[in-house]
Amino acid sequence: MPKKPNTKEELLALLYRESIVDEKTECRVWTGHRVGKADGKGYGGIVLSEPDKRTKWRVHRLMWEIHHGDIPEGLLVRHFCHNRLCINIDHLGIGTHKDNYDDARKAGRHTHGELASWLTEEQVKEIKRLGAEGVPQRKIAKQFGIASKSTVGRILRGQAWSHVT
Numbered sequence: 001m002p003k004k005p006n007t008k009e010e011l012l013a014l015l016y017r018e019s020i021v022d023e024k025t026e027c028r029v030w031t032g033h034r035v036g037k038a039d040g041k042g043y044g045g046i047v048l049s050e051p052d053k054r055t056k057w058r059v060h061r062l063m064w065e066i067h068h069g070d071i072p073e074g075l076l077v078r079h080f081c082h083n084r085l086c087i088n089i090d091h092l093g094i095g096t097h098k099d100n101y102d103d104a105r106k107a108g109r110h111t112h113g114e115l116a117s118w119l120t121e122e123q124v125k126e127i128k129r130l131g132a133e134g135v136p137q138r139k140i141a142k143q144f145g146i147a148s149k150s151t152v153g154r155i156l157r158g159q160a161w162s163h164v165t
C-alpha cells in the first residue's frame with residue numbers, strides 16, 4: 001500500500017504510473033486495482049496510508065479532489081467519456097445522481113457532456129477570444145489548468161461548450 005505523498009505533484013505522478021493514455025479517446029485509463037463491480041465494470045481504486053489512517057479512494061474521485069478540492073456533499077464525480085476507469089481530469093465533472101442517470105439514458109443517442117466542465121462561461125469566452133487572437137492552444141491550456149491542449153482545440157472548434165459564443 002503506497003504512502004500518501006505530501007505534494008500534489010507526487011500524488012499525480014503516483015496515479016500516472018498506474019494509468020495509460022488511450023490516444024484515440026484521450027482517456028487516461030487506470031491499470032491498477034479495481035473496486036466495485038466484479039464484472040469488470042468497476043472503478044479504479046487505491047488505498048493510501050497516512051501516519052494515522054489509511055484511506056480507500058476511487059481514483060477518479062481522488063483525481064477530482066487533487067485538482068479542485070473536496071467534492072461537495074451529496075454530489076458525485078461523473079465521467080463525461082463514459083469510461084469508468086478514466087482519470088483524465090478534463091473528462092471528469094461534478095454532478096448529481098440524477099445527472100448521471102439522465103446522462104446514461106441519453107448515452108445511447110450519442111451525447112457527450114462538456115469537457116473541462118469546471119470552466120465558467122466567462123472563462124470559455126476568454127479561451128475563445130485568445131484562440132481567435134492566435135494564442136497557442138498549449139499556452140491557453142496551461143493558463144486555464146486544462147490538462148490537454150486538444151481539449152482547448154475542441155472548445156475553439158465548437159465541439160465542446162458550443163452554447164457559449
Ligand SMILES: [Zn+2]
Binds near residue numbers: 027028081082087091
Ligand atoms: Zn476519459
